[in-house]
Amino acid sequence: MPHLDFSLLLQGQYREWLLSGFLFSLQLTAITLLLALPLAVLVALLRLAPARIAQALGFAYVEGVRSVPLLVHMLFWYFGAPEALPEGVKAWLYAGNIEAAAAVIALTIYSAAYMAEDIRSGLRAVPHTQLDAARALGFGFLASMRLVILPQALRITVPPLISQTLNLWKNTSIATVIGAAELMYQAQRVETASFRGFETFAVVTAGYLGISLLITALAQLYQWRYPVRLRAS
Template sequence: MRTRSPFWRDARALAVLAQVLVVVIVALALAGAMATLRRSFIRQNIHLDWSVLRQPAGFDLSALQWTVDLDTLRIKRYEPTDSNAEAIIAGLINTIQVAVMGIVLATLLGVVAGVARLSQNWLVGRMALGYVEALRNTPLLVQLFFWYFGIFLQLPDGSSSHPPLRLLGSLVTLTNSGLAVGGTRVERFGRLVAEGGYQLTPELAALVIGLAVYTSAFIAEIVRGGIQTVSRGQMEAARSLGLTYRQGLRLIVLPQAFRIIIPPLGNQFLNLTKNSSLALGIGYAELLTAANTVSSQSFRSLEAFTVVTVAYLMVSLVISAGLNLIRRRLATS
């Protein structure tokens, strides 16, 4: 008859016991921290008052466009008579807008720069290296100031003496009033402006481009590293089948590299989303700006910034979940 070994010699039992102990210790630490925080609140006569979120906001920030009516749960235009919670939601919508546009643009620029880093052309490779090093080694806030004050505010004003810049066959119009994609050009007060289409204010355009360009430098190195982890034999096999270098890169190498680089790529997406809070420096109202305004007017900083913390956490978890889903699908394809 086989005797059962004592639990202190069972590796599985010890592993379970260790996990239980860790959970108990963390729970006790959290309970102690909450008790200390509660005593501190009582001692300083601080009381959480979440009713501040239902009070009228009473402020109007030009960048706050859309929010959610908490009574009907419908999208509507933001107005100063809306509640503080709806003002924070308007800022959250702006943050999500910046994150989506920035992630798409940063990924495109990063992939191009990462591939260029491995180019056999000496000039292309050195230019890509300079692009990456210059952007990675300068502060993001300085770059945002450069794009806003040094680029967008210095663009033509659209007058007859300073006509707007037109790119891509007049598809994109650039003035110091912002960037417009599509739409029609009409004259307003002696200036040509875009009417209709998709328009970005100079603050929003500078923020999106600044975040995307800065993050693309890090993504470029991630892409370069991912490509180099793929065996050289893959490209050699592609060339032996008659594929060009670009075809082999697009059809063979990059799909394999993307499976490897998704985790570090996700980190950069999260960094870009959180870095959008620097919009406060160039006057664009996003989640942090809206919450800061609510805090300064209601003097309820703890409640406002608790909501901001939870909002950033939820957005980050959604991005992480989406990338994990993509990674699993790529792994099974």
């Protein structure tokens, strides 16, 4: 059995590569979450709006995005979308950190589609009598949702949204296909340079596992601390 040596990866340049990839994956997760949540709320409201055109737009977004693999989203926003832009704009994009931008766009659009369905379920879980009461008091649909329904629905959907955050954290690894310098990308650099495949990917696995367990623990803590109780009216 070959001798295992983790010390090589925990010092010097290899440690810096892995740490920078780990931090960048966390940044991707945080930025995407901040962008995806408002988009998901908007899509969920569209799906429940009285206007059929709004419902159709929400439905088309969710089904269209979820029917395409995340890998394809990544490749489209990195290779495909810039080709539709003027040459000057395209050159400017590729001169910058287009890998990170494409990863954020793809992850945001993809994650928002799944989060929107969780939020829509939360909105539907709030008793309809509360919406009727708000409308009877003179509130419009958007005001009723914003002031009465949405605050309760978001509290209901926190556990599934945390679960989607867990999926988002793991999905950042797919950004390696477009050269985004996240954890998997840096792990491949370390493995190629050090020839320590087992140790490298064991460390990476521990990194993904640690954050995943933390997110899971936060979900369980939230459910214990804030149990969902809905009023009938």
